[in-house]
Amino acid sequence: MTEGESRGPGPHSRDPAPVHDPSPRPEGAALVSSGSDHLPGVRGELRPVPRPEARLEPRAEPRAEPLTEPLTEPLAESRAGDRSGLGGPRHTPRFRRTYPLDWLMMRASAIVVLLCAPLIVVIINRGLPGPVGQTPLTLWIGGLGLVAAFVACELVPFRIEVRRETMILSLSELPLALGLMLLPAWLAVAAHFVSGFAVYLFRRDPLRHSITNTVMTLLESVLAVSAMQLVGQLTHQPPNAMLPVAVGVLLGALGSGAVIGTILHLVGPAEPYRVMLTRTAVAAATLISFALVIRTVWVSGSSGPVLALVLLGFMAVLFRAFRTLMGNKDDMAAMYAFVQSVATMQTKSARWPEMLELIRDNQNASLAIIYLDTGEDMLASQAVDAEGSVTVPPMPVNDPILIQAAELGVARVSDHRKHRIALMESLSARGSRDMMVVALRADHRIRGYVEVRDRRSRWGRFTDRDMRSLETLSGHVATALDNVRLVEKLREEAHHDAVTGLRNQVGLSVDIDEALRAGRIGAVALIRLGMLSTINGAIGYDRGNELLRNVGERLRASSQPPRQVARMEGDLFAVVIEPMPEEEIVGTVSCMLDALAEQFSLDGVDVEPDPSAGIALNERLQKQRSGDPASFEQRAEMALNAAQKRGEPYAVYRSSMGDLFRRRFQLVTQFRTAVETGQIVVYYQPKVSLRNNQLVGVEALVRWVHPEFGMVSPAEFVPAIEATGFVQLLLSHALDTVLGQIREWSQHGLHIPVAVNLSVRNLTEDFPEIVREALTERAVTPDLLSFEVTESSVMDDPEAALPILHALHDLGIKLSIDDFGTGYSSLAYLRKLPIDEIKIDRSFVWGMSTGTSDLAIVQSIIDLGHSLGKQVVAEGVEEETSREALKAMNCDIMQGFLLSRPLPANRFEEWITARMIRTSAVGAEPPALRLV
Secondary structure (H helix, E strand, C coil): CCCCCCCCCCCCCCCCCCCCCCCCCCCCCCEECCCCCCCCCCCCCCEECCCCCCCCCCCCCCCCCCCCCCCCCCCCECCCCCCCCCCCECCCCCCCCCCCHHHHHHHHHHHHHHHHHHHHHHHHHHCCCCCCCCCHHHHHHHHHHHHHHHHHHHHCCEEEEECCEEEEECCCHHHHHHHHHHCCHHHHHHHHHHHHHHHHHHCCCCHHHHHHHHHHHHHHHHHHHHHHHHHHHHHCCCCCCHHHHHHHHHHHHHHHHHHHHHHHHHHCCCCCHHHHHHHHHHHHHHHHHHHHHHHHHHCCCCCHHHHHHHHHHHHHHHHHHHHHHHHHHHHHHHHHHHHHHHHCCCCCCCCHHHHHHHHHHHHCEEEEEEEECCCCCEEEEEEEECCEEECCCCEECCCHHHHHHHHHCEEEEECCCCCCHHHHHHHHHCCCCEEEEEEEEECCEEEEEEEEEEECCCCCCCCHHHHHHHHHHHHHHHHHHHHHHHHHHHHHHHCECCCCCCECHHHHHHHHHHHHHHCCCCEEEEEECCCHHHHHHHHCHHHHHHHHHHHHHHHHHHCCCCCCEEEEECCEEEEEECCCCHHHHHHHHHHHHHHHHCCEEECCEEECCCCEEEEEEHHHHHHCCCCCHHHHHHHHHHHHHHHHHHCCCEEECCHHHCHHHHHHHHHHHHHHHHHHCCCEEEEEEEEEECCCCEEEEEEEEEEEEECCCEEECHHHHHHHHHCCCHHHHHHHHHHHHHHHHHHHHHHCCCCCCEEEECCHHHCCCCHHHHHHHHHHHHCCCHHHEEEEEEHHHHHHCHHHHHHHHHHHHHCCCEEEEEEECCCCCCHHHHCCCCCCEEEECHHHHHHCCCCHHHHHHHHHHHHHHHHCCCEEEECCCCCHHHHHHHHHCCCCEECCCCCCCCEEHHHHHHHHHHHEEEECCECCECCEEEEC
16 A cells, blocks of 8 residues: 655654654644555554645744753654554644544444454355365465465565655555465455454554454455455456456455545544545555566466566565665665754753654654763753653663763663673663663763663664664764853853953843843842052052952842842943842942942952942833843943942932933934935944955944034944934945945055945845945945844844845855854854854953953854854954964954054055055965055
C-alpha cells in the first residue's frame, strides 16, 4: 500500500525524523497516515499534509526558562507501524477528534468480524479454490515460506519518494497474490492471518491495537477470496487463475482501505477517500503485476520455479540497496535539520525540548535526556518522551554509567549483555532495558551528557550505528553549549563595570526593562560623589578605582533588601528601588547618602565625599506614559543636576525639570525648516588602517547648527526625530550631501569611501531602489558608499531587516555593524548578516587602558570578526597606547579623536593636506593617502 506524507521517515523506523511543524493545524487540514503494512494509504500516524508552497518553519521560542521547564505545547498521540493507523505516540499537532479513538477501534473490529462471518460461510460452502495434488510436505513448506514472506513484508516496508510525496509499500500484496495462485486459498488466508497476528504481538502493541490490525488482515483476505470466486464464476476460469486473483487482491486492498479511511474520517479531518483509494490502487496494482510476472515465470517450464526464485532474490537485492540509499539520504536530511536547530539556539534552555525531540526521534528512542553540570553533586536534567517534556529526577555525578561515559566518551548498557554489576544496577534504577550515553565535551571539560533510553523498535536494541549517530548529534550539542557559554560570557562582561564589578549602564538598562515588565520597580536613584577627578589627580587612578569599589560595596551593604546597584560612568552610581510610597523611597535614598558620607580611607588618606542624588519615580513616569529605562536614567539625572545646583543632598524629578523635553519638541518641529535652510550639515571623521596608516574611508556624521541652541549633537535630535517621519528626510538629506561630496572628491582624484549611519526605520522595502537611483544620478560607484547599522536595531526585527541588507549588499555597497558588543544579537544571525565590517563600540576601547575585561572583550571581538572574514574597526581611539594595543591585537582600522575630530568637508580637506601624503603605486597596491 502507499502513503502520502511530508518528506521524512516515520518515528518507528531507523530513519531520521523530519522537521516537525509544531504550530496549530488550521481547521479542516487533511490528515494522512503512515506505516509498514498493506492497508490502503494507512501507515499508522496522523499528520497534516503541507501545502506544496508551504515551508515548515520552527515556531518562535518563548523566553528562556529553567531547564526543568516543560514544553509549551503538548505532543499529540498517534502511532506508526500498524495497519490501523491507531497506535503509539508521535510528535504531531493536536486536532479535534470527532469520536474517541479506542472506542472506534473496538467497534470497527466488531463490525468487520460480523461482516466477515457470512462471507467465510459462503466461501466454505462454495469450496476453497486452489491447486490440487499437493502433498502435505509441499503444503508445509509453502505455508511456512508464505508466513516468512508476509512477516518480511510487514517489517521492512519499501519507500519511494515522488516529488513532495513519500510512498510506503509494505509489499504484502505480493506474497498474498502468489499464495492464492500457488497454494490452496485456505492456506494463504491462514498464513496471512497468522503472520499478521504474530507481527503485532511481537511488536508488543496494546491488545486492542493488535486485535484491530489482525481483523483488518482477515478482512482483506476474506474479500480477496470472495472476489476470486465471483470473478472465476463470471469469467468461467479457475478461481486461482491470474485474473480472479488479481481482481480479488485488488478489491481486498481497496475494501480494507475503505474501512480504515472511514475510521480516520470519524477520528478527525483526513485526506479525501479518492486520494487515499487511488494511491492504494496504484500501489496494489504494481505489486500484483510483479506477482503475475513471477507466476508466469514459475509455470513456464521445469526451470520456472528456479528462475522465479532467482527473480525474487534479484528483487530483494535491489530492494536492500535502494533501502540503504534512502536510509543514508534520510540520515543526512535529519542531520541537516538538527544542525539547523542547534544553530539557532540562543539560550541554555529555550531550544532543549526541540533538540531532544529530534535526538529521540532520530534514535527511535522512548526517552531522550540531557544532563547539564551545575557545579553541584547533582546534574540538572531535562527530558522528552513521545508525549512531550517529562520530569526526570536529577542524576548524581557519580552514577556508574555516566562515569563510564566520561572516561570513554560513550557508554551503552543493555540488559541482554554482560556488564559490571554497578552498571546493571544503574540501568535497573532507571527502569530501562537498553540505553546509550554520550558525554558533552566543550572547552576541554565535560559540560553534561545526552542519554537515550529504550529503542522503540519492538525487535531490536541500540546498535553501533546508533551510537555513532548519537555521538555526532551530541558533538553539535556540545558545540552549541560552548557557543552559548561564550556569548553569555561576552554579554556578562559587556553588562558589568570592569572596575567595581557592578552592572554598567547597559546592564542597568536591561535590569530596569526587566523590572518594568515584572512590575518590580518603584524608582531609580542616581548618586554622584563629585570628587573622583580630584582623587585621580591627587593620589592616582588606582586610588580612584579603590574608592569606586568601596562605594559600590557600601551601597550594596546599605541596600536592604538587596537592590540592583550599577556604576554608570565616572563616580555616578544608580540604584533600582522596589515599589513603595514616595516618602519611603526618599528615606531609603537618604540612608544611602548618609552611608556614603562617612569617611573612606585610601592608604591613610581619609576622604569625606559629599554625595548627592536624583530620584525618578516610576509612578510619575507611568502617569506620563514614559516608563522606560531611558526615561528613568534621563529624569533621574535631571533631578541630580537640580540637586547639585541647589546644593541639596537629593531631589525628586518634577515636571518643572522637563525643559529638556520641551527643547526636544522644539527641535522636532523645526527640523524640516533646518534641512531646507542648510542648518543640517555633514561632518567627516577619518578611518585609518592600523597596518599601513592608509586612509581607508570616513564616517559621515550629521550636525545641526541651530541659530538659537548652537551646535546640536545628533545624540540629542536624532532620537527625537526617529519617533516621527523625519528620519527618512534626515537620511535623504545626508545621503544626497554625501554622494555630492564623494563625486566632488572623485573629480579631484580623491577616491574616499564614506560611511553613512542608518536607523532601523530607514530599512524599508524601497530603500535599496532609492539608493541605486541616487548612485546613478550622482554617477558614484557603489564601492565608495557604505552603511552602518547597530546590531540592536537589526535584532529588533531581523526577519524584516535581513532582506533589505542583502539587497543593499547586492548593489555592491559595504555594510558595517556599529557599536558591536552593546546589543543582544545572536551569533546565528550575525553569520547571516551580509556585513563586511564590525565596529567595536567605543566604550570597550576606552576601557582597555583601565581594565583587563575590556581588553579581553576587544580581543574576542577582533578574533570573532576575523574568523567570520570581516574587517574590524575600533571606534573612540583617543590615546596612543590604545592604538598600539589595537595594532598588537591585529585590529584592522582605527577611528577616533587621536586621528581627528569630525570635521566639515573643507576642514577635512585641509586635514588631508596637513596630515596625509599621496603615495605612488607600489607592487599590487594602488596609489593611496597615508598618514604622516
